[in-house]
Amino acid sequence: QQQVKQSPQSLIVQKGGISIINCAYENTAFDYFPWYQQFPGKGPALLIAIRPDVSEKKEGRFTISFNKSAKQFSLHIMDSQPGDSATYFCAAKQTSGSRLTFGEGTQLTVNP
Amino acid sequence: DTGVTQSPTHLIKTRGQQVTLRCSPISGHKSVSWYQQVLGQGPQFIFQYYEKEERGRGNFPDRFSARQFPNYSSELNVNALLLGDSALYLCASSFGGSPSGANVLTFGAGSRLTVL
Numbered sequence: 716q717q718q719v720k721q722s723p724q725s726l727i728v729q730k731g732g733i734s735i736i737n738c739a740y741e742n743t744a745f746d747y748f749p750w751y752q753q754f755p756g757k758g759p760a761l762l763i764a765i766r767p768d769v770s771e772k773k774e775g776r777f778t779i780s781f782n783k784s785a786k787q788f789s790l791h792i793m794d795s796q797p798g799d800s801a802t803y804f805c806a807a808k809q810t811s812g813s814r815l816t817f818g819e820g821t822q823l824t825v826n827p
Numbered sequence: 828d829t830g831v832t833q834s835p836t837h838l839i840k841t842r843g844q845q846v847t848l849r850c851s852p853i854s855g856h857k858s859v860s861w862y863q864q865v866l867g868q869g870p871q872f873i874f875q876y877y878e879k880e881e882r883g884r885g886n887f888p889d890r891f892s893a894r895q896f897p898n899y900s901s902e903l904n905v906n907a908l909l910l911g912d913s914a915l916y917l918c919a920s921s922f923g924g925s926p927s928g929a930n931v932l933t934f935g936a937g938s939r940l941t942v943l
Contacts, residue, residue, distance in 0.1 A: 759934045760934065814883050814885065815870075817869030818869050
């Protein structure tokens with residue numbers, strides 16, 4: 716049961732460009748929305764996270780935009796660098812729950 | 828500061844065999860979760876243990892079992908292996924039982940299981 720839908724599946728961006736990855740969810744009980752970055756051979760690493768009481772959160776070049784009414788959230792990577800080339804996963808967690816529900820991932824390639 | 832450590836890193840089994848995967852959480856973390864990541868997909872929740880008690884179970888068959896030891900390390904066991912069990916098995920730890928905010932869920936590098 717896919718509760719978090721992520722797009723696009725793959726993304727190619729030029730160095731210095733903006734990378735945008737989108738996610739949509741169905742379960743209104745979700746209250747925590749993290750983004751994870753995964754390099755080949757490594758486990759996912761937390762990049763940035765947001766709660767539904769704010770519409771935007773920025774950390775360095777990474778920004779999450781959150782639209783509660785549309786049940787959508789997105790990751791924006793400004794000034795994308797080749798070192799950002801990785802797979803990105805959005806995720807969501809229910810109130811008081813313990814499990815993260817992940818999207819299917821976006822493979823980002825930043826060309827030099 | 829040592830992160831989440833998992834062993835073995837790679838292993839190959841044949842159908843019908845049993846496998847045990849091990850995980851040591853970050854020092855001070857009391858919660859361990861297991862996820863299965865099939866190639867090209869996002870991680871799928873299998874189990875969570877907090878203070879040695881099962882706190883959550885995903886939609887996996889009873890062939891999958893786990894436990895947490897007094898030192899908070901954990902084992903995941905899979906019996907009667909099927910070809911479809913081939914995946915990267917990720918262990919993650921957190922201080923508290925509900926990952927959010929400051930209670931970050933930190934993943935290990937995983938154990939890659941191949942079933943032939």
